[in-house]
Amino acid sequence: MSSYADRLAALRVQLSKDSLDGFVVPLTDEHMSEYVGSYAQRLEWLTGFKGSAGSAVVLPEEAAIFTDGRYTLQVRSQVSADQWSYQSVPETSVAAWLKDHAPAGARIGYDPWLHTAQWAKMAKEQLAAKGAELVAVDRNPIDAVWADRPEPSKARLVVQPEELTGQSSADKRHAMADWLKGEGADAAVLAALDSIAWTFNLRGADVSHTPVALAFAVVHNDGTADLFVAPEKVDADVKAHLGNGVRLHGRDEFEGFLEGMNGKLVAVDPERSVAAIAEALTRAGARILQRRDPAVLPKAIKNKVEIAGQKAAQARDGASIVRFLKWVEAEAPKGGLDELKASDRLEAFRREGGMLKDLSFDTISGSGPNGAIVHYKASAETNRPIEMNSLYLVDSGGQYADGTTDITRTLLIGEPTGEMRDRFTRVLQGHVAIATALFPKGTRGTQLDSFARRPLWEAGLDYAHGTGHGVGAFLSVHEGPQRISPAGSSQAGGDEPLQAGMILSNEPGYYKAGEYGIRIENLVLVVPVDVPGAEKEVLGFQTLTFAPIERRLIKKDMLSAEEIAWVDSYHAEVVEKIGPQLDDEHRSWLVAACRPL
CATH class of the missing domain: 3.40.350.10 (Creatinase/prolidase N-terminal domain)
Structure with a gap:
C-alpha cells in the first residue's frame, strides 16, 4: 500500500x-x-x-x-x-x-x-x-x-559449543528439573527466545542482531524436553548435539502439545509467555504455576567460561573502536563525513577483525541534534553531516561467538562550548559513580540509579532512560532480569538484586533537544569485593569495556581527586589491553588519547 x-x-x-x-x-x-x-x-x-x-x-x-x-x-x-x-x-x-x-x-x-x-x-x-x-x-x-508480509526466517540452527557456554545443555535441563521437582511441578514452558537458545546451547539467525531461532520448548521434571522448531532449521549436527533427551516437533505443533497436558502442573512465566499459552493449557485441563522462566536467572549470572569469553570479545571490540575514533578524528575536519558513512565504517572496522558474527543492534550514529534522539537510527531521510564544532554520539555493539558488546562514545568535532563540557563532565561523574560503587549483597539496580543522576540533578538536569541494562553472552544485548533504572520506570526490572556474574551497561547521558546528545557507556561485571571490616558481603563493578573517553570534553576542575584518579587509571588500562592489538601508528594515537588528565 x-x-x-x-x-x-x-x-x-x-x-x-x-x-x-x-x-x-x-x-x-x-x-x-x-x-x-x-x-x-x-x-x-x-x-x-x-x-x-x-x-x-x-x-x-x-x-x-x-x-x-x-x-x-x-x-x-x-x-x-x-x-x-x-x-x-x-x-x-x-x-x-x-x-x-x-x-x-x-x-x-x-x-x-x-x-x-x-x-x-x-x-x-x-x-x-x-x-x-x-x-x-x-x-x-x-x-x-499486509499483502507483502515477509515469511518467518528459515535460517538453520547452530550449535554453541560447550567451550564457549561452560555448561552442557543436559546439565542446564537437569538443574531445571531439580527446580521443578522442588516446586512439585511436572514441566515448564520456555517461550523467550534467548532462554531457549541458552538452555539448549543453540543459536540462530531469525531476529536481526540477536542470535536466536523461532522456537518454543517444554522442559520436564526428568530433565528431558520437547523443542518446537521448523524442521528445516535442524540438521544432523543439531540433532546429535541435542541427543535422545530432546524430542523435536514442528513449531506449529506447540499449541496442540499444550492442549494434551491434561492434569499436569505446568510452570509458566507470566511476563515472558503470551496469553495463548495459558489459554491452551487451561483448555487442556492443566494447572498453571506462575513462576519466572527457570532459565532467566542462571542465564544472567555468567559462569567463568562466559566471563572469559566476554572479556576477550570486549578487548577485540575495543581495538575496532580505537581504529574508528582515530579515523573520525582525521576525516571529520575534511568535510564530507556523515552519520551513515561513519556507522558503515565502524561496522567495517569490526568486520575486519574477522570474528564478528553480526552487530548487536542497529548503530546509533547521531550528529548534532540527532544525537539528542536517544534511540536514533540514521536513514537516507535523516542523515546529517558530521560538522565542525559539534558533538557526535555513536552507540554500537558487536555479536561475537564468545560475547556481546555495547559501547557508547561521544566524540568532539572541532571546539566545544562551555555548556557541552559542563554537561559531558556531569555525565562522566555519573558514570564514575556507578563504576566505583560498592554495595551490600541484595542491593537492587533501583537503589543505584540515582548515583548516576546526582551530578545532573544538581544542575536541574536528567535523562529519560535507564542507567543500565543486562547483557547476554552471545545473546540479547538487552537481557533481564537485572538493570539499573529508576523505581517505577517503564523499563522494568530494576528491582532484581544484583549478583556476582551479572553483566550490565553503565550509560548515563544528557540530551538537549535540537542541539546535541551525550552518553558514555561501558559494560560492567558484578564482582565480590573484599572490604576490610565489612559486616556484610560487598559487591562492586569491574569495567569490561576499553576505549578512550573524550578528554577534551572533560572539565578537570569539576572533578574530585578520586574521579580524576579513576579516569587516569581507566585510560592506563585501555592502553594496556588495547595497545598490543594495534600497529605503531594507532598505538601512538591511543597513548595520546589516554594520557593522564
Missing part, C-alpha cells in the same frame, strides 16, 4: 469485516521479544515507527501510538500527527487510554499470541468499566491486509 494512511484505512475496513470496533497493536512477537523478525514488525508496517518499544490502538475515528521517554522525539518524526495521537508511557497506558476512548459496547480486538495473560486481564477489566469488551482474534487483522 502506498502510504501509512492507506494502511490505517485498510485496517479499519478489515476490523469492520471482523465485527471489531478497535484493535491493539504491540511491538512484539509470539515470544514477547524486544527485537522481532521482519514478519512480526506489524507496528512499523502500520505506523512507520521504527523504535524497539511501543504499541498502538486503532478505533474507527481515532488512533493512538504509545512510547516511553526514549522515543519522544523519534515517534514524532516518524509517525504522522494527522492520523495518530502521541501517548507517553508510563503517564498513560493502552488499557487506560481505551477506558477513556472506547465507546460503550465496543468490541476491541487483541491477538492472544502477542500479549501476556496479565495484560489481557487488566485490559478486560478496564474496558468492562466502560461496558466494552476485549475480544481475542483467531487471525491478526493486520496480517489480512
Whole structure:
C-alpha cells in the first residue's frame, strides 16, 4: 500500500469485516521479544515507527501510538500527527487510554499470541468499566491486509559449543528439573527466545542482531524436553548435539502439545509467555504455576567460561573502536563525513577483525541534534553531516561467538562550548559513580540509579532512560532480569538484586533537544569485593569495556581527586589491553588519547 494512511484505512475496513470496533497493536512477537523478525514488525508496517518499544490502538475515528521517554522525539518524526495521537508511557497506558476512548459496547480486538495473560486481564477489566469488551482474534487483522508480509526466517540452527557456554545443555535441563521437582511441578514452558537458545546451547539467525531461532520448548521434571522448531532449521549436527533427551516437533505443533497436558502442573512465566499459552493449557485441563522462566536467572549470572569469553570479545571490540575514533578524528575536519558513512565504517572496522558474527543492534550514529534522539537510527531521510564544532554520539555493539558488546562514545568535532563540557563532565561523574560503587549483597539496580543522576540533578538536569541494562553472552544485548533504572520506570526490572556474574551497561547521558546528545557507556561485571571490616558481603563493578573517553570534553576542575584518579587509571588500562592489538601508528594515537588528565 502506498502510504501509512492507506494502511490505517485498510485496517479499519478489515476490523469492520471482523465485527471489531478497535484493535491493539504491540511491538512484539509470539515470544514477547524486544527485537522481532521482519514478519512480526506489524507496528512499523502500520505506523512507520521504527523504535524497539511501543504499541498502538486503532478505533474507527481515532488512533493512538504509545512510547516511553526514549522515543519522544523519534515517534514524532516518524509517525504522522494527522492520523495518530502521541501517548507517553508510563503517564498513560493502552488499557487506560481505551477506558477513556472506547465507546460503550465496543468490541476491541487483541491477538492472544502477542500479549501476556496479565495484560489481557487488566485490559478486560478496564474496558468492562466502560461496558466494552476485549475480544481475542483467531487471525491478526493486520496480517489480512499486509499483502507483502515477509515469511518467518528459515535460517538453520547452530550449535554453541560447550567451550564457549561452560555448561552442557543436559546439565542446564537437569538443574531445571531439580527446580521443578522442588516446586512439585511436572514441566515448564520456555517461550523467550534467548532462554531457549541458552538452555539448549543453540543459536540462530531469525531476529536481526540477536542470535536466536523461532522456537518454543517444554522442559520436564526428568530433565528431558520437547523443542518446537521448523524442521528445516535442524540438521544432523543439531540433532546429535541435542541427543535422545530432546524430542523435536514442528513449531506449529506447540499449541496442540499444550492442549494434551491434561492434569499436569505446568510452570509458566507470566511476563515472558503470551496469553495463548495459558489459554491452551487451561483448555487442556492443566494447572498453571506462575513462576519466572527457570532459565532467566542462571542465564544472567555468567559462569567463568562466559566471563572469559566476554572479556576477550570486549578487548577485540575495543581495538575496532580505537581504529574508528582515530579515523573520525582525521576525516571529520575534511568535510564530507556523515552519520551513515561513519556507522558503515565502524561496522567495517569490526568486520575486519574477522570474528564478528553480526552487530548487536542497529548503530546509533547521531550528529548534532540527532544525537539528542536517544534511540536514533540514521536513514537516507535523516542523515546529517558530521560538522565542525559539534558533538557526535555513536552507540554500537558487536555479536561475537564468545560475547556481546555495547559501547557508547561521544566524540568532539572541532571546539566545544562551555555548556557541552559542563554537561559531558556531569555525565562522566555519573558514570564514575556507578563504576566505583560498592554495595551490600541484595542491593537492587533501583537503589543505584540515582548515583548516576546526582551530578545532573544538581544542575536541574536528567535523562529519560535507564542507567543500565543486562547483557547476554552471545545473546540479547538487552537481557533481564537485572538493570539499573529508576523505581517505577517503564523499563522494568530494576528491582532484581544484583549478583556476582551479572553483566550490565553503565550509560548515563544528557540530551538537549535540537542541539546535541551525550552518553558514555561501558559494560560492567558484578564482582565480590573484599572490604576490610565489612559486616556484610560487598559487591562492586569491574569495567569490561576499553576505549578512550573524550578528554577534551572533560572539565578537570569539576572533578574530585578520586574521579580524576579513576579516569587516569581507566585510560592506563585501555592502553594496556588495547595497545598490543594495534600497529605503531594507532598505538601512538591511543597513548595520546589516554594520557593522564
